Structures are given as C-alpha cells and as structure tokens.
Amino acid sequence: MRVTADDVAEAAGVSRAMVSRAFTEGAPIAARKRAHVLAVAEKLGYRPNRIARGLTGSQTGLIALVVGSVSRPYEAWLLETLSREIRQARNWPLLLQVQPGDELDNALEDALAYQVDGAIVAAGSVSPALAERCRASGAPLVMVGRVMPEGDTDAVCCDNRLGLELLVEHLTARGHTRLAWIGGTPETFSNIERQDGLLQALDRRGMKLLAARQGDYSVDSGLAQALTLLTAPEKPDAILCGNDAMALGAIAAARRLGLSVPGDIAITGFDDIPAAAWEPYQLTTVRNPVVETARAALRLLKQRISGTGQLDSEAPTGMPHQTQVVRLAPELVQRQSA
Amino acid sequence: MRVTADDVAEAAGVSRAMVSRAFTEGAPIAARKRAHVLAVAEKLGYRPNRIARGLTGSQTGLIALVVGSVSRPYEAWLLETLSREIRQARNWPLLLQVQPGDELDNALEDALAYQVDGAIVAAGSVSPALAERCRASGAPLVMVGRVMPEGDTDAVCCDNRLGLELLVEHLTARGHTRLAWIGGTPETFSNIERQDGLLQALDRRGMKLLAARQGDYSVDSGLAQALTLLTAPEKPDAILCGNDAMALGAIAAARRLGLSVPGDIAITGFDDIPAAAWEPYQLTTVRNPVVETARAALRLLKQRISGTGQLDSEAPTGMPHQTQVVRLAPELVQRQSA
DNA sequence: ACATAGATTGCACACGCGTTCAATCGGAGG
DNA sequence: CCTCCGATTGAACGCGTGTGCAATCTATGT
Structure with a gap:
C-alpha cells in the first residue's frame, strides 16, 4: 500500500541504496542517475519515511x-x-x-x-x-x-531589569513621582526580575514605591488591581504593570472610574503585544524583542x-x-x- | 549512551521480548515479571523509543x-x-x-x-x-x-448562516433597519457563508443591505472599513462584522468619530473571542463553539x-x-x- | 591498448522495537 | 509419579532507511 524505497529501486532498476543516496544531499551518486531516481520516485509518489530515517540517523528533525x-x-x-x-x-x-x-x-x-x-x-x-x-x-x-x-x-x-529602568526613566522625566506597581504571577521568573528592576530603578533615584499589588498577568487581574489602587486614599499618578495584558485592564479600570489616561493617570505595560497598539489603548510599553x-x-x-x-x-x-x-x-x- | 530495551533485558535477566511486553498493555506476561521489568526499566531510566515503535506498529501517535x-x-x-x-x-x-x-x-x-x-x-x-x-x-x-x-x-x-440569522434577528428586533456589513477575507469559506447567511436573513425579512465593505479579518481593517461606512452620506445604524477582531476595530472607529456604541451605532462580531468580553468593548456577538x-x-x-x-x-x-x-x-x- | 586512480554502485548490517511461532514451564488431574 | 493443557517465554523476522566497505565501472595518462 505505502510506496517504499524498494519499490522505487525496482522501478528505476537500481539498488535501494541508490534511492537513499538520491535523496541525501552530497551523497556519492552520479548526477544523471540521481535525476532519474528522483523522477521515478516522483512518478510513484515516494517520499522517504522520516520515522525510519530517524531510527538510523541521529536526527529526527x-x-x-x-x-x-x-x-x-x-x-x-x-x-x-x-x-x-x-x-x-x-x-x-x-x-x-x-x-x-x-x-x-x-x-x-x-x-x-x-x-x-x-x-x-x-x-x-x-x-x-x-x-x-x-x-x-x-x-x-x-x-x-x-x-x-x-x-x-x-x-x-x-533584560527585564533594563525594561523597567527605561519605563521609570520615562515616567520620572515626565514628572511622575507617585508610582504604583501591579506585578504578575508571583513565583514567575519574569515577574521577579521585573519587580526587582523596578525597585532598583527607584532606589537609584532615591524614590520609593507608593503601592504594589499582585495580579496574574491577565487583563481581568489588571482591571481588578488597578481599581483597588485608584480608589485608595493615596492615589498614584502612574501605574506600571508587569505585562501588557494587565496594563490594558488597568486602562479599562481608569476609564471606568472616569479618569483620563494619561491625563489623570499614566499606565505602562511590558512586551508590546499587538493589542498594545490598538486604537483604544495606545499603550506606552517596552518592546520584548520576540x-x-x-x-x-x-x-x-x-x-x-x-x-x-x-x-x-x-x-x-x-x-x-x-x-x-x-x-x-x-x-x-x-x-x-x- | 542511550538505554535500550536490550539493556533492560540484560539487567533484568529476561529476553528483550519480555521488556517489550512489559510495556505493552494486555500482552501475555506474568504480572510479577512485568512489575520486575518495569522496576528495572525505571531504575535505568528506560523509555520505549517511540520512533522505533512507530516503524513497526502502524501508529506513531x-x-x-x-x-x-x-x-x-x-x-x-x-x-x-x-x-x-x-x-x-x-x-x-x-x-x-x-x-x-x-x-x-x-x-x-x-x-x-x-x-x-x-x-x-x-x-x-x-x-x-x-x-x-x-x-x-x-x-x-x-x-x-x-x-x-x-x-x-x-x-x-x-453553522455560519445560523449565526448571522441570530444577529440579524437581534438587531431588527431592536429596531435597527439600516444594516451594513464588513466582510472578512473574500475567498474564505467562513466569509462566504457568513455573508450569504446575512443576505438570506435580510431577504427573509424583505430587507436590503445598506452597504457592504471588505476587510481581512484584522482589527485594523475593521477600523478602516468602519471609518468609511460611518463617514458616508448615508450612515448605517448597525454594522455587522465578519469576525470579532474587525468588530473591535469598528468600535474603535465609532469612538474616534465621537459616536456612542450602541447609542448611535450598533456593532456586532462573530466568534466570541476572549477579547470580546473585555471591559472597553463588551461586544455583542455569536459564540463559535470552539x-x-x-x-x-x-x-x-x-x-x-x-x-x-x-x-x-x-x-x-x-x-x-x-x-x-x-x-x-x-x-x-x-x-x-x- | 593497457594500467591506474577516482568516481559509482551494490551488498549487508545496524537502528530499536513489535510480534509470530515454536518451545518451555507450571500445575491440575489421574 | 506421570500426563496433558494452558500460561509464559525466547528466538527470529520484519518495519524502512542510512552507511561502511568492497567490488565495479569510467576515464585519463602513457
């Protein structure tokens, strides 16, 4: 039922080894014969079985x-x-x-x-x-x-730390001083580094974080945590988020509260996912070089x-x-x- | 270097066939022996090579x-x-x-x-x-x-046609009469069916489509096409989109023009992707039962x-x-x- | 025309495993 | 203790392919 190298060999009047070589780049085989074998193989609809090939050769692909x-x-x-x-x-x-x-x-x-x-x-x-x-x-x-x-x-x-340094620099240069943070899933490698980078960046400037909360990298969690931050007695003037998705949620939260972004509150993300560029968001963020x-x-x-x-x-x-x-x-x- | 069934067989003092049987559900092998072989295999870190298995058996998985x-x-x-x-x-x-x-x-x-x-x-x-x-x-x-x-x-x-019937029913029941359509990639199967379903649904009600434009299922195309529709002399009171992504773009377009959704213009999508439920959109759509x-x-x-x-x-x-x-x-x- | 090096070719083995088939083992019944 | 049947077992073959090695062929140089 399935056409194998033996079938091609017989049809082409050569040994099976030659069929194998015809399909192997740089194998010793006369150019003319290779062309012939390949033509016959094409006619019979033959393709080398990658599974069998993976058995001998050390590469499965x-x-x-x-x-x-x-x-x-x-x-x-x-x-x-x-x-x-x-x-x-x-x-x-x-x-x-x-x-x-x-x-x-x-x-x-x-x-x-x-x-x-x-x-x-x-x-x-x-x-x-x-x-x-x-x-x-x-x-x-x-x-x-x-x-x-x-x-x-x-x-x-x-370089997660550098990313947060860039964001903090951008925000402080524009006069923001009361920064809040919405982190992602706590035990995550990226979250640890980003949060650490944020704290370091603030430290370097002699600043302190106003407030910190934890989400789970989802839009909904960003929304929920931002709502909490924005309704607290001491409101931040900027919220940095652990990733873009949470930032999108944070923007929604701000708008729900009637706050203008970035007029009343600045919001940043991380990654620069496609949605960050969408019309209603226009998120300021750092690009993760994917x-x-x-x-x-x-x-x-x-x-x-x-x-x-x-x-x-x-x-x-x-x-x-x-x-x-x-x-x-x-x-x-x-x-x-x- | 790599541990094979032969290694396990030798270490367990049985033939290789028994190792194979130990790993094959329902193969004839004494329960006690199977346990022993499996234990030895575990100790040696052996797992059957799926590639080799795929060569004989007819299933590769x-x-x-x-x-x-x-x-x-x-x-x-x-x-x-x-x-x-x-x-x-x-x-x-x-x-x-x-x-x-x-x-x-x-x-x-x-x-x-x-x-x-x-x-x-x-x-x-x-x-x-x-x-x-x-x-x-x-x-x-x-x-x-x-x-x-x-x-x-x-x-x-x-059932794409049914989907559009549901949407048209919903819109007409709420008094919308000037419906416009933003289709997806033209030659696409889903687009053909959805567009056809829309036309049929309108036909059944003796209505006609106010305008139709074509996007490519992307947010940006929805934005662009909606802008065109909403600035035309004869404005629609509802826009049906070929999928959710374009509908999100259309909502952005309406807002950019200062129109309220759904106050001034109703907008619908198709699929019910996660983003459709996001705060700033709250898209009315039909759920594609993925x-x-x-x-x-x-x-x-x-x-x-x-x-x-x-x-x-x-x-x-x-x-x-x-x-x-x-x-x-x-x-x-x-x-x-x- | 003949010898020879180099280019081609075919044979046979290996890859790791499933599975058939005959051989062996164990125990129940006499 | 012997016989017989069923439950286990081991040897061997096949799956489709890559590749080392020895044999063969081709063309070149004399």
Whole structure:
C-alpha cells in the first residue's frame, strides 16, 4: 500500500541504496542517475519515511516546543515566532502547551521518547533532574524567557531589569513621582526580575514605591488591581504593570472610574503585544524583542545539536560547551498611555 | 549512551521480548515479571523509543495540526483547544502554522513523511489531490471551519448562516433597519457563508443591505472599513462584522468619530473571542463553539484512525465510511455593543 | 591498448522495537 | 509419579532507511 524505497529501486532498476543516496544531499551518486531516481520516485509518489530515517540517523528533525497558554497574547506571539523559526530551520515543532498548574516533567519525557533533536521551553519550570535527562537523551535544552538558577542550561531572555529602568526613566522625566506597581504571577521568573528592576530603578533615584499589588498577568487581574489602587486614599499618578495584558485592564479600570489616561493617570505595560497598539489603548510599553529571541534560541539549539556528535572531551575543539545565556535589550515604545 | 530495551533485558535477566511486553498493555506476561521489568526499566531510566515503535506498529501517535496565524485571537483560541484535545487523546500535535499566502501542500506532505496518524486542518486550503494523498498515506483528514466542496472529506464547522440569522434577528428586533456589513477575507469559506447567511436573513425579512465593505479579518481593517461606512452620506445604524477582531476595530472607529456604541451605532462580531468580553468593548456577538468543535474533530479523526485497519470493503461492518460533516450551532452572546 | 586512480554502485548490517511461532514451564488431574 | 493443557517465554523476522566497505565501472595518462 505505502510506496517504499524498494519499490522505487525496482522501478528505476537500481539498488535501494541508490534511492537513499538520491535523496541525501552530497551523497556519492552520479548526477544523471540521481535525476532519474528522483523522477521515478516522483512518478510513484515516494517520499522517504522520516520515522525510519530517524531510527538510523541521529536526527529526527523533531523539536519539542513548550509554550504557555496561547490564548494569552504574548504567548501566542512567541509561539508564532518560534514555530516559524523552527520550520525555517527545516525542523518540525512537537507542540506542548502547558497550563499554569501542569506538571511539565512527565510530558517532556514523553517528547524525549520521540527522540526530539532538542527542546525549546518557554513556559513551565523544568526540574534540574529533567534538564539532566534531556542532556542524557542527547536533546539540548534551551530556555526562553527564564534562566535556570543552576546556570547550566542555555537560555535566551529579555533584560527585564533594563525594561523597567527605561519605563521609570520615562515616567520620572515626565514628572511622575507617585508610582504604583501591579506585578504578575508571583513565583514567575519574569515577574521577579521585573519587580526587582523596578525597585532598583527607584532606589537609584532615591524614590520609593507608593503601592504594589499582585495580579496574574491577565487583563481581568489588571482591571481588578488597578481599581483597588485608584480608589485608595493615596492615589498614584502612574501605574506600571508587569505585562501588557494587565496594563490594558488597568486602562479599562481608569476609564471606568472616569479618569483620563494619561491625563489623570499614566499606565505602562511590558512586551508590546499587538493589542498594545490598538486604537483604544495606545499603550506606552517596552518592546520584548520576540523575533530576536526566537532567532537566538534556535541559533543556540542548532549549535548544541551540531556539537552533539562530538565527544564531551575537555577540549571540544573550540565548541563553546559552556552554557550560554543571551540577554536581549528591550526598547521603549512611547504611545499615548504615559 | 542511550538505554535500550536490550539493556533492560540484560539487567533484568529476561529476553528483550519480555521488556517489550512489559510495556505493552494486555500482552501475555506474568504480572510479577512485568512489575520486575518495569522496576528495572525505571531504575535505568528506560523509555520505549517511540520512533522505533512507530516503524513497526502502524501508529506513531503523531497528528498534524494546521492552524492559521495564532497572533489572531480566534486562531489562538482554536489552537489551544485543539492541542489540548489532541494531548488528551494521548497523541502529539505536529504543529504547522500557515500564513495567508503559504502553500499548504508541500508542508503537509512533509508531515505525511512522519507517518502522522491523521491531520486536522483548520487553515489554508488543501487541494483535492492532497486530500487524496492523505487518504492514500493512511492519514485521515479532518477539516475544521471549512467544508470541502467535493464533499469527500470529514469536517466540523460552525453553522455560519445560523449565526448571522441570530444577529440579524437581534438587531431588527431592536429596531435597527439600516444594516451594513464588513466582510472578512473574500475567498474564505467562513466569509462566504457568513455573508450569504446575512443576505438570506435580510431577504427573509424583505430587507436590503445598506452597504457592504471588505476587510481581512484584522482589527485594523475593521477600523478602516468602519471609518468609511460611518463617514458616508448615508450612515448605517448597525454594522455587522465578519469576525470579532474587525468588530473591535469598528468600535474603535465609532469612538474616534465621537459616536456612542450602541447609542448611535450598533456593532456586532462573530466568534466570541476572549477579547470580546473585555471591559472597553463588551461586544455583542455569536459564540463559535470552539471546544465542541475541537472535540468533534478529534472524535471523527479517532474514528477514522481506528477504522483504518479494516479493509475498504463495501460492507465495513458498520463503520461509517461515508464522509461526515458536523455542523455546530452558534449562540447569541448579548453584551453592550448592540 | 593497457594500467591506474577516482568516481559509482551494490551488498549487508545496524537502528530499536513489535510480534509470530515454536518451545518451555507450571500445575491440575489421574 | 506421570500426563496433558494452558500460561509464559525466547528466538527470529520484519518495519524502512542510512552507511561502511568492497567490488565495479569510467576515464585519463602513457
């Protein structure tokens, strides 16, 4: 039923090995014969079985891609970019979408059973044990948007602290002094860094935070927390939010209270998701360099994959076997909300 | 380096066949021995190689999942739901994200080379030839959100015409008479059905459309087209949009012109994406039953996959080998924009 | 025409696992 | 204690492909 290399070999009057070589770039085969084999294969509708190929060769072309809930705009944007880069590298993404509560370890080990060439993890937290298993399975791991505290895993991550420095600079330069903060999910890597960056930026200026509240990176939580802040006895004159979604919620809250943005209250976000540019929001925020992030993540991964064949000797002939952490600088995007 | 079934067999003092059986549900093996083998496997960190398993068995557990650009909220929602259902069925989604201009055929054939058990296509258009190839490769195809005109491919699709009937009924019941339409990408299946449904609904009431314009399902296009409609000499009192994103743009346009929604102008969408419920919009729309859609798609696919082993005889012992098209009814979601 | 190096080709094995089939084991019945 | 049947087991084959190695072919140089 399914057409195999043997069928093509017979039809083309060559050995099966030649069929394999015809489809292998740079294999020793006469140009004329390759053309012939490919023509016959085309006529028979043959394509090499990637599963069988993955059994012998050490590459399956599969890459595990772990992202958070894509119904959140930032995650969707990230997924879109990463998936495009993966495809562009002639690989296929095996998608694993994790919800906040999900256990990542089991699922990722499932993916390892598919002999993925590597894994890009942009959500959930991997235990050091799992990271070790990935390495042992020959599947390099690259974290996106978080850096493992152990420091033994490659990662690409936005410079969150710089982002908040940019925002604080922008706000203070415009005379804002009573700053409030709506953080994201507490234990999150990005939230910790952003909050820390905010406090540092204020510290540097001898300022103190007026108030801080915690949301969960959702629009609704931004709305709720902003309502609380804006109805408190001591109102802030600017609210910095842990991400864009919460900032959008905060803008809605301000408007619901009849406050003008940025007249009465300045509001900023983080990420610069597409919706931040939408008409009714015009959010001032910092751009998370997602495209550059995805590109860097794939570069790191490819580097490790091609280096995999080499021995783990102490002098890997120039291969950077040391863990690499790429930090990309965000950029202020000035719109109407601050 | 990688631990195989042979390693486990040796360590457990059994033959390799027993290791395989220990991991195969319902295989003939003494319960006590299975426990022992599994324990040893666990200690060695062994997991069956799914790639090798896919070579002999006829199931790889892989399902090709084709969706459109997930930076669009509806597509993201759909992807999230489909991917969850696929994982729940203990399969893995091989993600293919297509941009509007992309050619689907080549990419899908790439996926076929991975011996996917099936494919769910929710974006792009597959040629009849490709559909045939899928069937020939033993990979059942299920379309989501579109129905092949040839009528020989399973599909799950929202009842678009009913959706517009509901919206028209809602608007006319509230006294709106001058209805305008902002359609989505013209050649799109959903757009054709929705527009047709609108015209039919009006026809049934002896009404005519005041004006019609075409966007591309994006927020920006909704904004632009609504601006045109609302500044025309003969203003509509209601604008129906081909999807929610354009409706959000249309609301922004109305506000930019100082019009109140729904006071001066009613605006409706289609899909009920999460953003439709956001504070500043409160969009009246119809709910596209995405969860039910995903569930039905997987049910259809699983049904075909399990039927694959059977011969294509004329009496497939009750297997519904005829193509199935599931139509799911949308539901009016009444908020503040109409 | 002949020798020879280099370009091609075919054979056979390996990849890791599921599964058939014959062989073996265990225990119940006599 | 022997026989017989069913529950287990192990050996071997096949899945579709990549690739090392030795054999063959081609063309070049003399």
